[in-house]
Amino acid sequence: MIAILAAVEEAPAGVRLLDALLLSGGFHATTVVLGTTLLGIAAGVVGTFGLLRRRALLADAAAHATLPGLAGAFLVMGWLGIEGRWSPGLLLGAGLAAALGVLAIRAIVRATRLGEDAAIGTVLSVFFGAGMVLLGVVARHPRGEAAGLEDSIFGAAATMLPGDVVLLAVVAGIAVLAAVLLLKELRLLCFDEEFGRVIGRPLGAVDAILLGLILLVVLAGLGSVGMLLVVGLLVIPPAAAGFWSDRIGRMVPIAALVGGASGWIGSAISASAPRLPTGPMIVLVAASILVASALLAPRRGVLATAATRISLRRRIAVDHLVEALSERDDRGWPLASIARERGWGGATAALVLRAARMEGLVAGPSTALRPTPRGLARGLAVRRNHRLWKAYLVRFAEVAPSHVDLTAERVEHLLAPEIVRELERSLGEEVASDGGRS
Amino acid sequence: MTGPLGEFLTLDLVPIATASLAAVACAVPGTFLLLRREGLLGDSIAHAVLPGLVIGLLLSGGLAGGAMFAGAAASALLAVGAIAWLRQGGVEPQAAMGATFTAFLAAGILLLEGSGARAVDLDPDCVISGSLESLFWIPPVDRPLLSLESLAALPRAFLVLLVVALLVVLAAAALFKELRAATFDPEFMQVAGRRPALVHAGLSTATAAAVVASFEAVGTVLVVALLVVPAAAARLLTDRLATQVVLAAAIGVLGAIGGHLLGAVLPEALGGESLSSAGSMATLLGAMLAIAALVAPEHGILVRLRRRRQVAVQTAAEDLLGWRWRVEELARRARRDRPEPPSLDPGLGRAAEAHGARRGWWSAGEGALTPRGLEEGRRLVRSHRLWERYLVEDLGLRADHVHDTAMVLEHLRSLGIEPPDPAGASLDPQGRPIPRAS
Numbered sequence: 013m014i015a016i017l018a019a020v021e022e023a024p025a026g027v028r029l030l031d032a033l034l035l036s037g038g039f040h041a042t043t044v045v046l047g048t049t050l051l052g053i054a055a056g057v058v059g060t061f062g063l064l065r066r067r068a069l070l071a072d073a074a075a076h077a078t079l080p081g082l083a084g085a086f087l088v089m090g091w092l093g094i095e096g097r098w099s100p101g102l103l104l105g106a107g108l109a110a111a112l113g114v115l116a117i118r119a120i121v122r123a124t125r126l127g128e129d130a131a132i133g134t135v136l137s138v139f140f141g142a143g144m145v146l147l148g149v150v151a152r153h154p155r156g157e158a159a160g161l162e163d164s165i166f167g168a169a170a171t172m173l174p175g176d177v178v179l180l181a182v183v184a185g186i187a188v189l190a191a192v193l194l195l196k197e198l199r200l201l202c203f204d205e206e207f208g209r210v211i212g213r214p215l216g217a218v219d220a221i222l223l224g225l226i227l228l229v230v231l232a233g234l235g236s237v238g239m240l241l242v243v244g245l246l247v248i249p250p251a252a253a254g255f256w257s258d259r260i261g262r263m264v265p266i267a268a269l270v271g272g273a274s275g276w277i278g279s280a281i282s283a284s285a286p287r288l289p290t291g292p293m294i295v296l297v298a299a300s301i302l303v304a305s306a307l308l309a310p311r312r313g314v315l316a317t318a319a320t321r322i323s324l325r326r327r328i329a330v331d332h333l334v335e336a337l338s339e340r341d342d343r344g345w346p347l348a349s350i351a352r353e354r355g356w357g358g359a360t361a362a363l364v365l366r367a368a369r370m371e372g373l374v375a376g377p378s379t380a381l382r383p384t385p386r387g388l389a390r391g392l393a394v395r396r397n398h399r400l401w402k403a404y405l406v407r408f409a410e411v412a413p414s415h416v417d418l419t420a421e422r423v424e425h426l427l428a429p430e431i432v433r434e435l436e437r438s439l440g441e442e443v444a445s446d447g448g449r450s
Numbered sequence: 451m452t453g454p455l456g457e458f459l460t461l462d463l464v465p466i467a468t469a470s471l472a473a474v475a476c477a478v479p480g481t482f483l484l485l486r487r488e489g490l491l492g493d494s495i496a497h498a499v500l501p502g503l504v505i506g507l508l509l510s511g512g513l514a515g516g517a518m519f520a521g522a523a524a525s526a527l528l529a530v531g532a533i534a535w536l537r538q539g540g541v542e543p544q545a546a547m548g549a550t551f552t553a554f555l556a557a558g559i560l561l562l563e564g565s566g567a568r569a570v571d572l573d574p575d576c577v578i579s580g581s582l583e584s585l586f587w588i589p590p591v592d593r594p595l596l597s598l599e600s601l602a603a604l605p606r607a608f609l610v611l612l613v614v615a616l617l618v619v620l621a622a623a624a625l626f627k628e629l630r631a632a633t634f635d636p637e638f639m640q641v642a643g644r645r646p647a648l649v650h651a652g653l654s655t656a657t658a659a660a661v662v663a664s665f666e667a668v669g670t671v672l673v674v675a676l677l678v679v680p681a682a683a684a685r686l687l688t689d690r691l692a693t694q695v696v697l698a699a700a701i702g703v704l705g706a707i708g709g710h711l712l713g714a715v716l717p718e719a720l721g722g723e724s725l726s727s728a729g730s731m732a733t734l735l736g737a738m739l740a741i742a743a744l745v746a747p748e749h750g751i752l753v754r755l756r757r758r759r760q761v762a763v764q765t766a767a768e769d770l771l772g773w774r775w776r777v778e779e780l781a782r783r784a785r786r787d788r789p790e791p792p793s794l795d796p797g798l799g800r801a802a803e804a805h806g807a808r809r810g811w812w813s814a815g816e817g818a819l820t821p822r823g824l825e826e827g828r829r830l831v832r833s834h835r836l837w838e839r840y841l842v843e844d845l846g847l848r849a850d851h852v853h854d855t856a857m858v859l860e861h862l863r864s865l866g867i868e869p870p871d872p873a874g875a876s877l878d879p880q881g882r883p884i885p886r887a888s
Contacts (some may be wrong), residue, residue, distance in 0.1 A: 134675075141726075288564060292555075299549065
């Protein structure tokens with residue numbers, strides 16, 4: 013064992029990272045990697061439901077509230093003569109205190125006029141403060157081997173044993189099993205609680221189970237990521253999953269994947285170099301995945317929305333070009349005159365022209381542009397939309413005729429074919445085909 | 451200076467004064483945040499200052515004030531921006547906050563552990579629980595206490611907080627109208643041509659300043675407690691905004707003083723060692739909030755329970771009155787059947803008897819109605835039967851379905867709500883006469 017550790021110490025960091033990732037970084041590193049991966053999976057699954065139920069920070073309050081439970085359990089066990097570090101007892105105390113914190117939040121929200129934000133902030137800080145006071149008592153306890161308690165604030169993954177990995181596997185198994193068996197009920201709870209109650213589903217019990225699962229993950233995370241950061245594992249992977257899908261059946265596995273990957277990669281990085289604590293490393297990997305998702309996700313990512321916006325803007329500019337050409341006679345017009353009218357700079361005008369040419373909407377040199385038959389048809393369609401929308405605004409939305417041009421200018425590009433048909437039906441053909449100025 | 455007074459001046463005055471200043475600096479923005487239901491934003495900022503603080507520390511090479519302060523403030527504002535960015539991307543608000551502050555906290559811890567800054571003199575535990583215990587004041591012996599030299603010996607954290615608290619209070623006083631408008635009616639403010647978003651940005655900045663200034667001395671946990679708990683207690687005690695701000699600051703200061711006395715001074719006086727000051731302050735604040743929630747004059751739980759009990763007693767007394775009136779009505783018409791008496795639990799029944807006796811409906815211990823009781827009972831039964839008529843004839847309900855609803859509606863008389871009373875209605879749906887109005 014010592015020999016393995018020594019060998020690990022000597023290898024360069026890159027090799028050690030690879031070893032840890034491939035589970036060949038030595039017995040100890042492998043234990044930690046497996047354990048935190050399982051924790052990440054459990055947290056991803058449970059956290060998704062917590063997030064969708066808008067309870068993301070309830071877990072934070074619960075996690076903070078474990079501290080007085082840990083310290084209190086230590087003291088109580090001391091009086092009872094049980095060895096102070098007996099961990100089932102400590103976990104029991106932590107769980108009780110966390111449950112008490114959650115109940116306190118409910119009581120504050122129900123019995124007073126304070127909102128959930130105040131309740132969560134209060135429970136989080138007051139319980140943790142009480143825990144700090146109790147830690148002070150523990151520190152001068154005659155059996156004061158209490159340093160282990162403070163470990164659970166920031167987490168100490170290095171102390172993870174194979175037995176802990178088995179426990180974490182059980183926790184992950186319970187989380188996945190509950191998600192699979194109760195998916196229907198959990199979905200109702202998250203999206204349509206009232207409907208679920210009306211059709212007689214026991215949603216109160218399902219809510220309690222979800223709360224129990226959240227507490228379970230919090231307790232499971234105390235040892236490795238610690239009570240301050242465990243909420244990161246419960247919140248960040250589901251938030252990242254939300255960028256990739258808005259269907260719960262997909263969000264849950266994606267969040268599990270992100271959580272598991274964060275645990276795996278984070279603990280491997282942490283094992284590859286000294287002085288890289290595991291809990292923060294895992295949370296930072298998760299946060300990087302979140303940022304990458306927010307940037308790169310196909311529909312809701314920043315890049316995708318920017319691309320959509322650009323292509324829309326280009327389409328509108330092309331619309332304007334063919335609209336302007338369709339209003340003129342077909343002798344051929346210079347691009348510059350249209351650009352002046354629209355306020356386009358030279359570069360913009362060139363880009364618009366290129367796009368219009370690529371779509372085969374205009375022909376001729378840029379000094380004498382003419383619309384192709386297709387371009388003419390599109391220009392006329394845009395003018396027709398403009399007029400239809402204006403007529404609609406004046407007749408049905410009762411907007412003053414002098415005020416409609418501005419909105420019509422924007423909406424003319426966005427009208428879907430079926431809306432145009434609907435407008436034609438309700439406004440009559442004569443509005444669309446009258447010869448008046450658009 | 452020696453003796454107990456000198457000890458107090460050296461060891462206790464500065465922690466108390468520092469925490470009190472932190473309480474004031476936090477209570478002011480905390481009140482507005484709470485009213486906007488953004489209490490957790492303060493919580494997030496309190497956690498998110500760490501990486502900036504550490505970077506500032508590393509750059510300046512020691513605990514020199516300026517760089518750390520600037521770093522922490524930059525980090526807080528970056529976190530606010532990150533939260534806004536995630537929310538814009540569609541992440542649920544609580545999750546956006548949770549993801550941001552855990553990521554920032556993780557980065558901070560990693561920087562702290564990885565860079566060796568820990569060795570300088572900042573460690574994670576200190577970040578959490580503050581360093582109130584290590585603040586002391588040793589004024590030069592040969593100078594009066596209020597001389598410039600003595601005051602210059604005050605710790606830096608105290609002086610920074612003095613400035614920040616003063617600035618926060620002055621800014622809040624100067625911009626009170628704007629803050630109120632932006633808190634309660636941002637749309638109106640927008641329409642009136644002012645910029646609520648600017649006020650919100652200012653509020654975030656003030657929160658960040660208060661957090662950053664308080665953080666080093668009192669620690670994350672107490673900062674969160676000071677931001678949320680006094681404001682929550684004040685919100686329960688009053689509806690007036692200005693009173694609420696002042697009250698929140700006062701409660702915070704009271705908690706700071708009391709917490710230090712209970713946590714540090716009292717245990718020492720009893721011959722023990724002092725406990726965590728910040729922890730006992732947070733705990734005491736929690737206790738004060740609990741007391742406020744119980745005994746607050748308008749929104750307190752006890753007041754609300756008493757009000758509910760009064761309504762229950764009055765309702766029961768009216769039910770008793772209606773039953774006795776119906777008994778006498780049947781006796782007058784020489785009928786032998788008797789209506790069912792209202793089923794009341796014994797305690798409520800006694801209270802209802804006493805209530806009716808007080809109102810002069812009957813004399814205590816006797817069943818017979820007084821003339822006043824007969825009059826009141828007649829009005830009550832009239833209301834009941836008119837409601838039944840309304841439910842059947844105007845709303846189309848079945849005659850055998852309306853009694854229970856009418857039993858509830860008849861009590862609305864005490865709120866001045868009477869049933870519709872069309873001319874010529876003389877019988878209720880069961881064919882019983884509707885008593886005349888007078």
